[in-house]
Every structure is written in structure tokens, then in C-alpha cells.
Amino acid sequence: MATFKDFRNKVKPNWCPGCGDFSVLAAMQRAFASQGLEPEDVVLVSGIGCSGRISGYMNAYGFHGIHGRALPIAQGLKLANRDLTVVAAGGDGDGFAIGMNHTIHAIRRNVDITYIVMDNQVYGLTKGQTSPRSEMGFKTNSTPKGSIESALAPLEMAISAGAGFVAQGFSSDLKQLTRLIEEGLKHKGFSLINVYSPCVTYNKINTYDWFKEHLVNLDQEESYDPSNRMMAMQKLMETEGLVTGLIYQNKERPSYEELIPGFRESGLAKQDLRLEREKFDQLVAEFS
Amino acid sequence: MIKQLSWKVGGQQGEGIDSTGEIFSTALNRLGYYLYGYRHFSSRIKGGHSNTKIRISTRPIRSVSDDLDILVAFDQETIDLNAHELHADGVVLADSKFNPVLPEGIQARLFSIPFTGIAQDVGLAQMKNMVAVGASSALLGLPLEAFHSVIEGKFARKGEQVVEKNMQAIREGADRIQQECGGPLERLLLEESDRKKRLYMIGNDAIALGAIAAGARLMAAYPITPSSEIMEYLIKRLPEFGGTVVQTEDEIAAISMVIGANFGGVRALTASAGPGLSLMTEAIGLSGMTETPAVIVDTQRGGPSTGLPTKQEQSDINAMIYSTHGEIPKIVIAPSTVEECFYDTIQAFNLADRYQCPVILLSDLALSLGKQTVEPLDYNRIHIDRGKLVTDGEGLKELENSELFKRYEVTEEGVSPRVLPGVKNGLHHVTGVEHDETGRPSEQALNRKKMMEKRLRKLGQGIEFQDPVHIHARHAEPDLLIVGINSTRGVIQEGMERLEENGVKVNHLHIRQLLPFPTDQVKPLVDRAKKVVVVENNATGQLANLIKLHVGMGEKISHILKYDGNPFLPSEIYNQCKEMLVHGHV
Numbered sequence: 014m015a016t017f018k019d020f021r022n023k024v025k026p027n028w029c030p031g032c033g034d035f036s037v038l039a040a041m042q043r044a045f046a047s048q049g050l051e052p053e054d055v056v057l058v059s060g061i062g063c064s065g066r067i068s069g070y071m072n073a074y075g076f077h078g079i080h081g082r083a084l085p086i087a088q089g090l091k092l093a094n095r096d097l098t099v100v101a102a103g104g105d106g107d108g109f110a111i112g113m114n115h116t117i118h119a120i121r122r123n124v125d126i127t128y129i130v131m132d133n134q135v136y137g138l139t140k141g142q143t144s145p146r147s148e149m150g151f152k153t154n155s156t157p158k159g160s161i162e163s164a165l166a167p168l169e170m171a172i173s174a175g176a177g178f179v180a181q182g183f184s185s186d187l188k189q190l191t192r193l194i195e196e197g198l199k200h201k202g203f204s205l206i207n208v209y210s211p212c213v214t215y216n217k218i219n220t221y222d223w224f225k226e227h228l229v230n231l232d233q234e235e236s237y238d239p240s241n242r243m244m245a246m247q248k249l250m251e252t253e254g255l256v257t258g259l260i261y262q263n264k265e266r267p268s269y270e271e272l273i274p275g276f277r278e279s280g281l282a283k284q285d286l287r288l289e290r291e292k293f294d295q296l297v298a299e300f301s
Numbered sequence: 302m303i304k305q306l307s308w309k310v311g312g313q314q315g316e317g318i319d320s321t322g323e324i325f326s327t328a329l330n331r332l333g334y335y336l337y338g339y340r341h342f343s344s345r346i347k348g349g350h351s352n353t354k355i356r357i358s359t360r361p362i363r364s365v366s367d368d369l370d371i372l373v374a375f376d377q378e379t380i381d382l383n384a385h386e387l388h389a390d391g392v393v394l395a396d397s398k399f400n401p402v403l404p405e406g407i408q409a410r411l412f413s414i415p416f417t418g419i420a421q422d423v424g425l426a427q428m429k430n431m432v433a434v435g436a437s438s439a440l441l442g443l444p445l446e447a448f449h450s451v452i453e454g455k456f457a458r459k460g461e462q463v464v465e466k467n468m469q470a471i472r473e474g475a476d477r478i479q480q481e482c483g484g485p486l487e488r489l490l491l492e493e494s495d496r497k498k499r500l501y502m503i504g505n506d507a508i509a510l511g512a513i514a515a516g517a518r519l520m521a522a523y524p525i526t527p528s529s530e531i532m533e534y535l536i537k538r539l540p541e542f543g544g545t546v547v548q549t550e551d552e553i554a555a556i557s558m559v560i561g562a563n564f565g566g567v568r569a570l571t572a573s574a575g576p577g578l579s580l581m582t583e584a585i586g587l588s589g590m591t592e593t594p595a596v597i598v599d600t601q602r603g604g605p606s607t608g609l610p611t612k613q614e615q616s617d618i619n620a621m622i623y624s625t626h627g628e629i630p631k632i633v634i635a636p637s638t639v640e641e642c643f644y645d646t647i648q649a650f651n652l653a654d655r656y657q658c659p660v661i662l663l664s665d666l667a668l669s670l671g672k673q674t675v676e677p678l679d680y681n682r683i684h685i686d687r688g689k690l691v692t693d694g695e696g697l698k699e700l701e702n703s704e705l706f707k708r709y710e711v712t713e714e715g716v717s718p719r720v721l722p723g724v725k726n727g728l729h730h731v732t733g734v735e736h737d738e739t740g741r742p743s744e745q746a747l748n749r750k751k752m753m754e755k756r757l758r759k760l761g762q763g764i765e766f767q768d769p770v771h772i773h774a775r776h777a778e779p780d781l782l783i784v785g786i787n788s789t790r791g792v793i794q795e796g797m798e799r800l801e802e803n804g805v806k807v808n809h810l811h812i813r814q815l816l817p818f819p820t821d822q823v824k825p826l827v828d829r830a831k832k833v834v835v836v837e838n839n840a841t842g843q844l845a846n847l848i849k850l851h852v853g854m855g856e857k858i859s860h861i862l863k864y865d866g867n868p869f870l871p872s873e874i875y876n877q878c879k880e881m882l883v884h885g886h887v
Binding site (some may be wrong): 019022024052054068078092094118122276287292294297 | 540721734740
């Protein structure tokens with residue numbers, strides 16, 4: 014059986030020292046191993062940006078695509094072979110700016126994939142511009158006088174779009190993050206895990222210390238019920254999204270694959286493509 | 302007895318114009334006639350003039366006709382807009398409900414018949430269409446029982462009574478015209494057909510059927526005219542094969558899903574038209590760079606921008622060849638008949654797998670939506686070639702020390718072995734970033750050069766595509782070589798026959814493989830011709846420019862262009878070619 018070390022490869026990440034994404038990589042590796050997966054069972058599909066490089070640092074199958082399109086690639090892949098464990102990953106710019114449309118529709122569609130967003134509230138790889146997750150007033154190269162747009166609230170939006178699994182982690186809490194990813198992998202349907210993953214180079218406001226001071230950990234709230242949609246929305250609004258843990262889960266909602274009429278139980282990619290003569294004749298006869 | 306005639310039905314969009322044409326022509330097809338139907342419609346759901354023109358013949362035809370023998374009109378607008386096409390001894394069958402009048406100067410004979418009234422008496426005003434079908438058939442002397450199976454196919458699920466009522470409407474329409482003129486009109490009597498069974502379908506049906514035959518199990522697409530029928534057919538049919546269609550949020554998602562699915566090992570396709578293809582261009586580059594097969598159908602329509610959504614044009618040729626930034630290997634093929642839509646779709650999947658690159662199947666509105674008689678499709682021509690695809694770990698070298706499978710191994714032909722995710726010892730990474738043989742990002746200059754050359758080598762020697770050009774060349778040194786693409790094949794053929802009858806020596810070349818360009822096949826034909834005229838539905842001569850780029854000889858290549866949204870008529874080809882031969886230009 015594979016251990017988390019089997020999911021490591023020899024490539025040295027080009028992330029800055031102290032980048033939150035290191036923990037996300039480690040948590041994924043641990044979660045894959047603890048779920049009994051082998052490297053060949055997993056495909057990590059990623060977008061563009063610092064975080065998008067993650068697929069190259071994982072010893073598994075990987076697909077590093079184009080900006081904002083990790084989710085449609087991942088959904089196509091999962092529909093092609095539902096025997097694979099498909100995880101999509103990328104940054105907040107990737108998922109909540111250029112790829113927002115796909116995020117909302119992936120939630121609606123509910124294909125059984127896990128989506129991990131490394132949220133650092135800034136654009137790192139293009140050297141520090143504002144992101145849709147930057148707070149109002151946030152100063153960057155593209156907002157020298159402070160951002161005049163409000164920050165997006167992705168988790169409230171995900172819940173209102175019908176998400177079946179919404180969680181949030183923090184790079185400093187590897188244990189909780191690993192557990193959340195494990196839960197996401199187990200969830201049948203689309204799971205969204207947003208991770209506060211600080212950018213140590215371009216975000217001097219939302220630092221590790223700042224998060225430690227502001228984040229509310231749901232694991233410590235015994236009365237919190239993640240199956241209660243209203244409670245989840247209320248908690249997110251109360252904390253302005255500064256919350257970690259499993260926020261909402263609906264175990265009843267069937268995945269997209271389960272609802273497709275006639276969709277095969279095992280991966281399409283493994284099945285015979287040939288069209289039988291008799292079937293061909295039947296199809297053609299309809300045009301006579 | 303005549304060998305062919307032309308019939309048109311028109312009215313307000315939403316009035317069942319389409320199904321009137323459908324039922325009339327399906328019956329004729331079953332009687333063994335060759336048909337070609339073209340729909341004129343607007344980009345709206347209800348209202349606005351729409352018509353279906355059907356050409357009926359005892360020999361194969363692949364284009365609309367210049368003129369019209371019978372016009373069925375459900376409103377005065379139909380007469381006003383279409384009467385000019387009528388023969389001097391043509392016929393107008395019009396609903397007496399709107400007191401039809403022929404415009405001044407039109408010689409045709411007008412029969413004003415209470416279509417709606419008769420239909421109401423039978424039971425339902427909507428059956429006026431069937432009354433018109435019956436009247437039309439009686440004029441041609443067609444056996445009315447030919448309609449029974451068609452009506453049954455369409456209405457059986459609504460019950461036997463509905464079928465019977467529709468048949469009654471057809472009979473009453475026929476009776477009525479018999480009363481008016483005592484039987485079929487001598488001038489419209491069609492010669493007996495050969496009674497052979499043939500298919501009757503649109504290009505989009507053939508593309509969809511081809512995708513199933515090729516083993517495609519996933520389609521991701523966003524609805525757009527004129528490609529939606531491909532998706533609609535597959536939504537109906539793919540579940541029988543365990544597959545599915547995803548109607549995506551946009552075209553970018555559609556092509557990205559197709560790339561994901563193909564990476565996963567399933568043959569997947571998307572289909573769209575110009576505006577959708579514009580959105581897909583970035584991802585087409587990803588398919589090229591990651592060497593992931595992808596089949597993309599572009600059913601061209603009027604551009605630019607939203608342009609003419611429901612009209613004919615062939616103006617995406619440049620975009621399909623040149624779009625996507627950077628340089629990738631890409632294949633563009635253009636079927637010219639409905640049969641080729643079927644066979645070429647199968648070939649497109651084989652080429653995509655074989656060369657591990659995007660393959661664009663270029664169609665156009667007239668080919669995609671024009672309904673026509675099709676020779677039986679040959680099951681034995683279905684052939685699946687998945688290229689260098691490894692589907693299980695058998696024979697794969699064990700990977701040690703977290704090494705990766707060399708997905709981008711540098712090979713002589715440029716194509717590398719491809720392993721599907723899930724296979725042990727096949728672990729690899731694909732990326733749109735420049736990468737080394739294992740798929741790891743690398744910007745190193747030598748690597749870049751090596752990988753770029755490897756990718757471009759795939760198509761460097763040409764591709765194995767059957768019939769990259771269609772040649773009809775009887776003359777060693779013709780006066781004229783007419784060149785075309787996609788749906789103009791039939792109309793060029795007819796224009797050419799008329800020119801030949803007038804003593805002009807004409808060859809015909811239809812180009813089906815646009816990228817890589819089949820210079821070796823095209824050049825000798827251009828060489829031998831005194832003059833070359835390229836016929837295309839666009840304003841700038843994209844195909845002519847492509848030919849000049851590859852074979853030179855610009856001084857003898859000119860073009861006939863049409864970009865008003867309508868397909869060419871045979872007379873336009875004939876007249877403009879003649880003018881060209883006399884004056885040296887159109």
C-alpha cells in the first residue's frame with residue numbers, strides 16, 4: 014500500500030520559501046495515501062499560477078492546463094473514466110476570476126471530483142496584482158490606491174449554487190486540512206475545499222499571524238451541524254468567511270454520473286468502441 | 302415527363318413549414334427520387350418568413366435549383382418574396398384564406414385553395430400543411446399511399462386517429478386540386494424513379510452518426526446554429542452506448558472537457574460554429590501542446606461576430622487554419638457531401654488519435670442543414686485506429702525512483718507513445734507549458750528546440766487522409782479549373798456541365814484537406830489549367846489565397862465570391878465562369 018512518500022516526486026517546487034502551498038501539497042499526499050490510493054489511481058488537474066504548478070509536484074498522473082479551465086478538464090476526465098480519483102487544484106484567481114463560470118457550473122453539475130483552491134487573496138505569479146478575493150482597500154501593483162471592488166465570498170456563493178460539500182482549511186493546520194481533503198475525496202459529488210494559503214511575498218496583510226488571530230475553527234464548536242444549510246450560511250456571514258472546518262455537506266444529493274441515463278458503472282475509457290453491424294443497421298434505417 | 306422539378310413551401314416561421322417540407326420530401330425519398338432540400342430561416346423562433354425549397358430529381362443532385370416549379374404559400378409574403386423564382390408555366394398553390402394575388406409580371410398559374418378551411422373540416426386547422434402536401438402530390442401524380450408510412454412515423458405515438466386524420470387531409474387536398482384541373486398537370490409529371498432505397502439526411506446527422514461509429518462516447522457542447530443537431534442527435538443516441546452529452550456553460554468548457562475526456566482515453570468531440578470556435582482557440586492550442594487528441598466540428602455560418610446566424614458562408618477557413626497563438630500541429634479537413642460528413646468524422650477521430658493533435662472538421666451551413674438523398678453508408682468502411690495508445694501496463698518498463706513515463710519521448714515521426722491515466726508504470730504529467738520528454742516544465746533552449754521540432758514533425762510528411770482532394774478532371778489542358786470547398790461541390794458540378802455543353806473544357810477540384818495543405822495533389826491541376834477560378838462563400842477569397850500561398854501561380858487564379866448569405870445557384874457559376882473566360886474577370 015502506498016504511503017504519502019510515494020506521492021512525492023523529485024521536482025523542487027518553485028514556490029517561495031514559506032508559501033502556504035507546500036502544506037496543501039503535503040495534505041493532499043497524506044490524504045491520498047490514507048484513502049488507500051496508489052499514484053496511478055489519481056489524476057491532479059491544475060490551472061495556471063503559482064498554485065497551478067502543484068500537478069507537477071505530485072507523484073501521480075497530472076494535467077497542467079490553461080488559466081481557469083482546470084474544472085472542465087477535470088470533469089471531462091472523470092466522465093471518461095469514473096474509476097479514477099480526479100482532483101482539481103488552483104488559485105483564487107484561477108477559480109474565482111477567470112474560471113468563476115466553470116466553478117459555479119461544476120457545483121451545479123456535481124461531477125464526483127474534489128476541487129482545492131489555494132486562496133492567497135493576491136496574484137502571485139504575475140507579481141502582485143489584486144484578486145477577486147482581495148479585501149476592499151487592499152493595495153497592490155494594480156490597485157495602488159487600494160482596491161475599490163469588494164471581495165468575493167466564494168463559499169456562500171457555492172452553497173447558494175447548490176454545493177454538496179463545502180469546507181475551508183488553513184495552511185498552518187496540516188492535520189485539519191488533511192482531514193478535510195479526505196472527507197472531500199470520500200464525498201460522492203463535487204466537493205469544494207478553499208484553503209487560506211498565504212502568499213508571503215505579495216500579501217503583507219493576510220499573513221499566517223493575521224489568520225491565526227482571525228480564523229474560527231468549527232472543529233471546536235460542538236453544536237455546529239454541517240448538514241444544516243442555514244447554519245452554514247449564517248456562520249459564513251457571521252465570520253465574514255474566516256472560518257475553518259467542514260462547513261456544509263449534503264450527503265443525499267446524487268452525483269452527476271449517477272443521474273446520467275445509461276451511463277456505464279465502470280470507466281468508459283476501458284470499454285469497447287466498436288459499433289455492432291446490427292446496431293449500425295438500426296441507426297441508419299431511421300434515415301430511410 | 303420531366304427529370305426534375307423544384308418545389309417550395311413558405312410561410313411564417315413556427316407555422317410548420319419545416320415539417321411540411323419534411324413529410325413531402327421523405328415520401329419522395331421513399332419513392333426512390335433524389336432530393337436536395339434547403340431551409341431559409343431567420344434567427345428567431347416564431348414569425349418572419351421562412352421557406353423550404355426542395356429539388357426532386359431522377360438523378361443525383363447536390364444543390365439548390367435556379368428556378369421553381371411549384372410554390373406553396375401560406376401567406377402573401379411568401380408569394381411576394383418568392384414568385385420571381387417561378388417558371389413562366391410554374392404553379393402557385395396558395396391558401397384562399399388570405400386572398401392570394403400574384404405580383405405583376407408573374408406568369409405562373411395560381412390555384413387558390415382553402416387549405417385552412419379543408420383542414421378545419423377534417424378536424425384541425427394545423428393540418429392545412431397536409432392539405433397542401435396532398436394538393437402538391439396530386440399535381441405531380443404521386444401515389445398518396447406513399448405518405449402513409451411517413452405520417453405513421455411522425456404521428457403514430459399520438460394514436461391511429463391522428464394518423465388517419467392527417468391522411469384524410471392529404472386526400473382531401475389531392476381531391477380538391479383534381480377538381481380544379483382534372484388530374485396531374487402534364488408539365489409537372491415526373492419520370493419514374495429507380496425505386497431504390499436510399500437515405501435522406503442532413504450533414505449534421507451524418508457527423509453525429511459518424512461519431513458513434515468512430516466510438517465517441519462523450520460530447521460536450523454549447524448549443525449554436527447551425528451545429529446543434531449534432532448534439533441533439535447524440536443526446537438521444539449516446540445513452541444506448543453508455544455515453545453521454547454534456548451541455549456545458551460555454552464553448553470554453555466544452556472544448557476543455559473534450560480535452561480532459563480524450564486525455565482520459567475516451568473519444569470525445571465538440572461541435573460549434575464560428576463564434577464558438579473563436580472562444581475555443583486557446584484550448585485548441587492546449588490540445589496541440591499537450592498532444593491530446595480532440596475532434597472539433599465547425600459548422601460555418603455567416604460571420605464576423607454573430608454575423609448571419611442562419612445563413613450560408615465559408616469564411617472560417619483562415620480562422621481554422623491560423624487561430625491559436627504559437628505554433629502547433631493541427632489538422633483541418635472539409636467534407637463536401639453528406640456521405641463524407643460520415644466517413645470524415647470517423648477519419649477525424651483516427652487522425653486525432655494517430656497524430657495526437659486537434660482535428661477540425663470544417664462543415665458549412667448548407668452542408669450541415671441541407672437535407673439530401675444519400676447513398677447507403679458502408680459499414681465496412683468503419684475503421685478504428687487509436688494510434689500509439691497504451692491501455693494497460695503490459696510491457697511497460699517499471700518506473701523507479703519516482704521517475705515518469707516518457708510521454709513526450711522524442712521519436713523519428715514525432716508521435717510518442719501515449720498511456721492512459723490509471724495504468725501502472727505509465728505515470729506522467731502533461732502541461733501546456735514547454736516541457737521535457739517526461740512532461741516536466743522546462744524552458745531550457747535546447748529542450749525547447751527539440752520538443753518544438755518533435756511536435757511539428759508529426760505532420761511534416763503530410764497525413765494519411767483518404768482523398769485529400771476530389772478531382773473531376775477529364776481534360777489534360779482545360780480552359781478552366783473550378784475549385785471549391787464543402788457544400789459547393791454539387792453546384793460547381795452543375796455549372797461545369799453547362800459550360801461543357803457550351804464547349805468549354807472544364808476540370809473540377811474540390812479541396813478536402815486544408816491543413817496540412819495537399820500541395821502535391823493541387824499543384825499539377827493548377828499547372829495544367831489555362832485559368833483557375835475558386836468558388837467560395839466569402840468576401841475575401843480565403844481559399845484562393847490559401848492556394849496561392851501553397852502553389853503560387855497567382856496570376857491565373859481568380860475567384861467567384863458570394864457572401865449575401867445564400868448558397869450559389871448553378872446559373873451563377875455558369876454565368877460568372879463564362880464572363881471570366883470572355884473578359885478575364887467577373
